[in-house]
Amino acid sequence: xxxxxxxxxxxxxxxxxxxxxxxxxxxxxxxxxxxxxxxxxxxxxxxxxxxxxxxxxxxxxxxxxxxxxxxxxxxxxxxxxxxxxxxxxxxxxxxxxxxxxxxxxxxxxxxxxxxxxxxxxxxxxxxxxxxxxxxxxxxxxxxxxxxxxxxxxxxxxxxxxxxxxxxxxxxxxxxxxxxxxxxxxxxxxxxxxxxxxxxxxxxxxxxxxxxxxxxxxxxxxxxxxxxxxxxxxxxxxxxxxxxxxxxxxxxxxxxxxxxxxxxxxxxxxxxxxxxxxxxxxxxxxxxxxxxxxxxxxxxxxxxxxxxxxxxxxxxxxxxxxxxxxxxxxxxxxxxxxxx
Amino acid sequence: xxxxxxxxxxxxxxxxxxxxxxxxxxxxxxxxxxxxxxxxxxxxxxxxxxxxxxxxxxxxxxxxxxxxxxxxxxxxxxxxxxxxxxxxxxxxxxxxxxxxxxxxxxxxxxxxxxxxxxxxxxxxxxxxxxxxxxxxxxxxxxxxxxxxxxxxxxxxxxxxxxxxxxxxxxxxxxxxxxxxxxxxxxxxxxxxxxxxxxxxxxxxxxxxxxxxxxxxxxxxxxxxxxxxxxxxxxxxxxxxxxxxxxxxxxxxxxxxxxxxxxxxxxxxxxxxxxxxxxxxxxxxxxxxxxxxxxxxxxxxxxxxxxxxxxxxxxxxxxxxxxxxxxxxxxxxxxxxxxx
DNA sequence: CTGAAAGCGCTTACAG
DNA sequence: CTGAAAGCGCTTACAG
Numbered sequence: 001x002x003x004x005x006x007x008x009x010x011x012x013x014x015x016x017x018x019x020x021x022x023x024x025x026x027x028x029x030x031x032x033x034x035x036x037x038x039x040x041x042x043x044x045x046x047x048x049x050x051x052x053x054x055x056x057x058x059x060x061x062x063x064x065x066x067x068x069x070x071x072x073x074x075x076x077x078x079x080x081x082x083x084x085x086x087x088x089x090x091x092x093x094x095x096x097x098x099x100x101x102x103x104x105x106x107x108x109x110x111x112x113x114x115x116x117x118x119x120x121x122x123x124x125x126x127x128x129x130x131x132x133x134x135x136x137x138x139x140x141x142x143x144x145x146x147x148x149x150x151x152x153x154x155x156x157x158x159x160x161x162x163x164x165x166x167x168x169x170x171x172x173x174x175x176x177x178x179x180x181x182x183x184x185x186x187x188x189x190x191x192x193x194x195x196x197x198x199x200x201x202x203x204x205x206x207x208x209x210x211x212x213x214x215x216x217x218x219x220x221x222x223x224x225x226x227x228x229x230x231x232x233x234x235x236x237x238x239x240x241x242x243x244x245x246x247x248x249x250x251x252x253x254x255x256x257x258x259x260x261x262x263x264x265x266x267x268x269x270x271x272x273x274x275x276x277x278x279x280x281x282x283x284x285x286x287x288x289x290x291x292x293x294x295x296x297x298x299x300x301x302x303x304x305x306x307x308x309x310x311x312x313x314x315x316x317x318x319x320x321x322x323x324x325x326x327x328x329x330x331x332x333x334x335x336x337x338x339x
Numbered sequence: 340x341x342x343x344x345x346x347x348x349x350x351x352x353x354x355x356x357x358x359x360x361x362x363x364x365x366x367x368x369x370x371x372x373x374x375x376x377x378x379x380x381x382x383x384x385x386x387x388x389x390x391x392x393x394x395x396x397x398x399x400x401x402x403x404x405x406x407x408x409x410x411x412x413x414x415x416x417x418x419x420x421x422x423x424x425x426x427x428x429x430x431x432x433x434x435x436x437x438x439x440x441x442x443x444x445x446x447x448x449x450x451x452x453x454x455x456x457x458x459x460x461x462x463x464x465x466x467x468x469x470x471x472x473x474x475x476x477x478x479x480x481x482x483x484x485x486x487x488x489x490x491x492x493x494x495x496x497x498x499x500x501x502x503x504x505x506x507x508x509x510x511x512x513x514x515x516x517x518x519x520x521x522x523x524x525x526x527x528x529x530x531x532x533x534x535x536x537x538x539x540x541x542x543x544x545x546x547x548x549x550x551x552x553x554x555x556x557x558x559x560x561x562x563x564x565x566x567x568x569x570x571x572x573x574x575x576x577x578x579x580x581x582x583x584x585x586x587x588x589x590x591x592x593x594x595x596x597x598x599x600x601x602x603x604x605x606x607x608x609x610x611x612x613x614x615x616x617x618x619x620x621x622x623x624x625x626x627x628x629x630x631x632x633x634x635x636x637x638x639x640x641x642x643x644x645x646x647x648x649x650x651x652x653x654x655x656x657x658x659x660x661x662x663x664x665x666x667x668x669x670x671x672x673x674x675x676x677x678x
Numbered sequence: 679c680t681g682a683a684a685g686c687g688c689t690t691a692c693a694g
Numbered sequence: 695c696t697g698a699a700a701g702c703g704c705t706t707a708c709a710g
Contacts, residue, residue, distance in 0.1 A: 001454075003703055014681045019705065030679060047454045051399065052703035054390040055686045069429075082421030089440055090408075098456070101428055101438050115340075115386045117437070252621050282591050284623040342687055353697045358689065369695060391687035394702045 002046045010044070011037050022048070050098070054118055062098050063305070064114055064122040065089070069103035078249055079277045080294065081125055084146075087298030088123060095306060097121075107131040111138045121305045124148075127192060142308030144301050149191045156308065157318045158301045162193045165290040165323040166200025169244045169272045172288055172325055174208050177334035178242040178270065181205060182216035182232050184225075184254070185246025194246050197274060197290075201244050216240050220250055225257035233269065241334060242270040248280035248289055255283050266332035276326045286328030297321055341385045349383070350376050361387070389437070399457040401437050402644070404428070405449060406464045408442035417588055418616045419633065420464055423485075426637030427462055434645060436460075446470040450477045460644045463487075466531060481647030483640050488530045495647065496657045497640045501532045504629040504662040505539025508583045508611045511627055511664055513547050516673030517581040517609065520544060521555035521571050523564075523593070524585025533585050536613060536629075540583050555579050559589055564596035572608060580673060581609040587619035587628055594622050605671035615665050625667030636660055 004022075008015045013033065021037040054060040065088065067081070077085065089099050097120070102113050110131075114122055121142040128135060132150040136143060148157045173181055183201055185194045198217065205212050216238070218228045232240055245251040251273035258265050265271055265285060273280050276291035300319045307314055343361075347354045352372065360376040393399040404427065406420070416424065428438050436459070441452050449470075453461055460481040467474065471489040475482060487496045512520055522540055524533045537556065544551050555577070557567045571579055584590040590612035597604050604610055604624060612619050615630035639658045646653055 001703095005703080015704080016681060017679085020680090023705095033679085047451055049394070049457070049703050050455045051390040051393040051457060052686090053705075055388070055394055055688085056703075056705040058686075058705090060390065077416075077421040077425035079418060079421075082416040082418075082425075086416035086421075090442055093442055098452075099440050101440050103429055103432055112386055113437075116389045118388070118390060252617070255621065278591070279618055279621055282594065282618055282621050340687095344687080354688080355697060356695085359696090362689095372695085388687050391702090392689075394704085395687075395689040397689090397702075 001049075002041075002044045003049070004046075007037065007041050007044060007046060011040050013037065022046075058118065060098075060118040060120055061096060062100055062117050062119045063092050064100050064102055064117070064119040065125065066102050066104050066110060066113075066122055066128075067125045068127065069105050079279055080247070080249070080275055083277075083294045084125065084298050087295055088301060091299060091302040092305075095302075107134050107138075110135055114139050114141065121309050123301055123305060129190070129192060142305055142312065144305045144308075146297070146301060147193050149193070149196065154316050155318075156304050156316045158297055158304065158321070159193070159319075160292045160297065160321045160323050162196035162323075163200035165274060165292070166197040166202070166244070167204045168200075168290050168323065168325045169197075169274070170201045170204035170208075170210075172272055172327065172331055173242040173244070173270065174205070174210060176270075176331050177336075178331070179210045180216075180238055180240045180242075181210060181212050182218065182240040182243045183212065183246075184218040184220055184228060184243060185250065186221045187217070187219035188221075197244075197246050211238060213238050220253075225250070225253040226261060229254065229257050229261055229263060229269070233263065240269075242272070242331060244272045246274055248273040248275045248277040248287060251287055251289070252279055252283060255287075266330050270331040272331060281328075283330075285330050288328045288330045289326050290323050291326045292323050293321060340388075341380075341383045342388070343385075346376065346380050346383060346385060350379050352376065361385075393457055397457065399437075399459055400435060401439055401456050401458045402431050403439050403441055403453055403456070403458040403461040404464065405441050405443050405452075405461055405467075407466065408444050418618055419586070419588070419614055422616075422633045423464065423637050426634055427640060430638060430641040431644075434641075446473050446477075449474055453478050453480065460648050462640055462644060468529070468531060481644055481651065483644045483647075485636070485640060486532050488532070488535065493655050494657075495643050495655045497636055497643065497660070498532070498658070499631045499636065499660045499662050501535035501662075502539035504613060504631070505536040505541070505583070506543045507539075507629050507662065507664045508536075508613070509540045509543035509547075509549075511611055511666065511670055512581040512583070512609065513544070513549060515609075515670050516675075517670070518549045519555075519577055519579045519581075520549060520551050521557065521579040521582045522551065522585075523557040523559055523567060523582060524589065525560045526556070526558035527560070536583075536585055550577060552577050559592070564589070564592040565600060568593065568596050568600055568602060568608070572602065579608070581611070581670060583611045585613055587612040587614045587616040587626060590626055590628070591618055591622065594626075605669050609670040611670060620667075622669075624669050627667045627669045628665050629662050630665040631662050632660060 004015045004018045008018045018037050021034040022041055092099055104110050124145045129148055129150045132155060133152055136155055144156045147159045183198050187194060202212050245254060251271055254271055263269055273287045273289035276289050280287035280289050304317050343354045343357045347357045357376050360373040361380055431438055443449050463484045468487055468489045471494060472491055475494055483495045486498045522537050541551050584593060590610055593610055602608055612626045612628035615628050619626035619628050643656050
C-alpha cells in the first residue's frame with residue numbers, strides 16, 4: 001500500500017509537502033513541486049487512507065442515512081423510500097461525500113452509529129418524531145429529518161403539505177358528487193403525515209357537509225384491506241362511495257382486495273391514493289392520487305444538509321413542498337346529469 | 340469524547356486492559372476486572388472510534404455496495420434493485436458490518452472507493468462484466484458479483500438461470516398456441532442476462548418451429564415502446580401474437596403504450612415479462628412473467644461474501660438460482676377449440 | 679514555501 | 695492476567 005511517506009521518499013520532500021500538494025492547498029506549495037508530487041502519486045497509484053484522514057483531521061466526509069429497522073422484515077425499501085434514497089445518495093456523492101446506510105432500532109443505536117464513524121451529517125428517512133429531541137441533543141452535527149411533525153424547533157425538516165394533500169383528495173371526491181366517504185391508512189394515534197392527511201380530508205369534507213363516519217376511518221395495521229372493504233361496503237344508509245387511502249402502495253392492496261371480492265373500481269367504490277408512484281399509474285383504472293415531488297424533496301434535503309455542514313452556525317430550516325392532484329380514473333362521477 | 344484512555348484512568352488500569360475487556364476477548368482479562376471496566380464504559384457513554392480501530396487493526400467492518408452510475412440520471416434504484424439492496428443491507432448489518440453505498444463510473448473509481456475505506460468486501464449490483472477482471476485483480480478482498488456472465492473463473496457470482504427463464508416464457512406462449520413471437524429488451528450486443536433470456540426464448544421457439552423474425556427482436560434503448568408496438572403490429576403475414584419482454588418494468592411501459600394506441604392485451608397482443616415484481620401483479624390483465632426470488636438471491640449473496648471474509652482461502656463460488664413461471668392473464672389462449 | 683514534532687484513538691506484538 | 699512501547703497513515707500547529 002502506497003502511503004504519503006512512500007511518495008515523500010521518492011520525491012525527496014517531507015510528508016507534509018506531499019500532503020499539501022495532494023490536498024490541493026495550492027497556495028502553500030510551489031507550483032512545480034506540487035505538480036511533480038502529484039505525478040509521482042498518480043504513477044505510484046496512491047489512494048489516501050480515509051480512516052487515517054478521518055482520525056487526524058476529524059473530518060470523515062461520511063454522511064449517514066438512517067431508516068427505521070422494521071423488525072417484522074416488512075418492505076424495507078418501498079418504492080417511495082427507494083426513489084428518495086437513490087436521489088439523495090447521488091447528490092451527496094457528487095459533492096464528495098461517502099454514504100453509509102443504517103437501519104436503526106432506537107435512539108441509542110443512532111447515536112452509536114453516527115459517533116462511531118464521526119459522521120458529518122445525517123438524513124432521517126421516515127418517522128423518528130418520538131426521539132427527535134434526544135437525537136438532536138446527543139448529536140451536534142447537521143441533521144435533516146424528513147416528513148417530521150415534531151414540534152421541536154431548531155430542527156431541520158423537509159416535508160410536504162400533507163394537510164393540503166388531504167384537502168385535495170376530499171375536493172376530488174366532492175367535485176364528482178361524493179358525499180359519503182371513508183379513509184384508510186396506518187393509523188398510529190400519533191401526529192404525523194398520516195394524521196395530517198386524514199385531518200385535511202376530514203376538515204374539507206366537514207366544511208361541505210359531507211360525511212366521514214368514525215367507523216369509516218380505518219387502520220390498515222389492524223385489519224387486511226379485504227376485511228376493511230367488506231365492512232365498508234356492507235349495506236347501510238351511510239355506505240361510503242369513496243375511499244381515500246394514505247399511500248399508493250396501500251391503494252394497490254385495495255385494488256387487489258377489490259378484485260378478489262368482485263368489487264369494481266370505481267363503479268362500486270371510488271378510490272384516491274397518495275404519492276403518485278409508478279405503481280399507481282400502472283393500476284387500472286388509473287389511480288387518482290395526490291402527487292408529491294420526491295426528486296425535489298431529495299434535492300432540498302441535500303441542500304439543507306450541505307449548507308449546515310459548510311456553515312454549522314446557519315439556522316435550522318424547514319421546507320414544506322407543495323402537492324397537487326393527479327386526476328385519473330379511480331373516482332366515479334356521481335353528479336346527476338353526468339355519465 | 341470518551342476514549343479508552345479516559346476509561347483506563349477512571350478504572351485504574353492500562354488502555355490495553357480496557358481494550359481487551361471491551362472487545363470481549365474474555366479469556367485475557369479477569370472476569371471481575373472486565374465487568375467493572377464494562378460498567379464504567381457504559382456509564383461514561385463510551386463509543387469506540389471506528390476510524391481509529393480501522394487504522395490500527397486493518398479491519399474496517401465496512402462492506403461496499405456498488406452500483407453503476409447512470410449518467411443520464413435514469414432510474415437509479417428500480418424496484419428490482421431496491422428490493423435486493425434492502426435485503427442485502429439488512430443481512431450484512433445484522434452481522435455487524437457497516438454498509439457504504441457507491442454509485443461508480445468505472446474501474447478506477449471502484450478501486451479508489453474500496454481501498455480508501457479499506458472495505459472488507461463488496462457486492463456488485465448489475466453489470467460490471469467488462470471490467471470484472473481488472474476489478475478482481477486490483478482488489479484482493481472478497482467480492483461478490485450478481486447476474487454476471489463474465490467467463491472469468493475465480494469470481495464469485497450469484498445469478499439466476501436466465502436462459503431457462505427465456506425457455507419458460509417461450510413455452511408459455513407455445514402452450515397456448517402462439518407461433519409468431521417477438522422479443523424486446525435493452526439489447527446491448529454484449530453477453531449478459533438479457534442476451535441469455537433472449538437466447539433461451541429463441542432456442543425453444545426454434546425447436547418447436549415457431550417464428551421469431553429478426554425484425555421482431557427489438558431494443559428498447561433505441562425506440563420507445565410505442566414505436567415498437569406500431570412496427571410489430573403492422574399488418575403482415577408474420578405479425579406476432581405474443582411479445583416477451585426482458586423485465587416487468589419494461590412490460591409496464593408496453594402496457595401503457597398499448598393503452599395509448601388502443602391495443603388490447605392480450606386480445607391484440609399477448610405479453611410476458613420477467614422478475615415478478617409487485618408492479619407486474621398490479622397490472623391488468625395480470626402479467627404472466629418469469630419469477631426470480633430476489634430475497635433468496637440477496638441471502639445467497641451475503642452468505643458467500645461473509646464466508647469469504649471469514650475464510651479468505653475458501654474457493655470462489657457461483658450460485659445460479661432457479662426461476663419459475665408465474666402464470667397470469669396476459670397471454671391469450673389461441674388453441675382451436677379453446678376459448 | 680517547507681519541515682520536524684506531536685498526536686488523532688486504537689491495536690499489535692512483545693514482555694513480564 | 696496485565697502493561698509499556700511502537701505504530702497504523704494522516705493532519706494540525708508551530709517553527710523556520
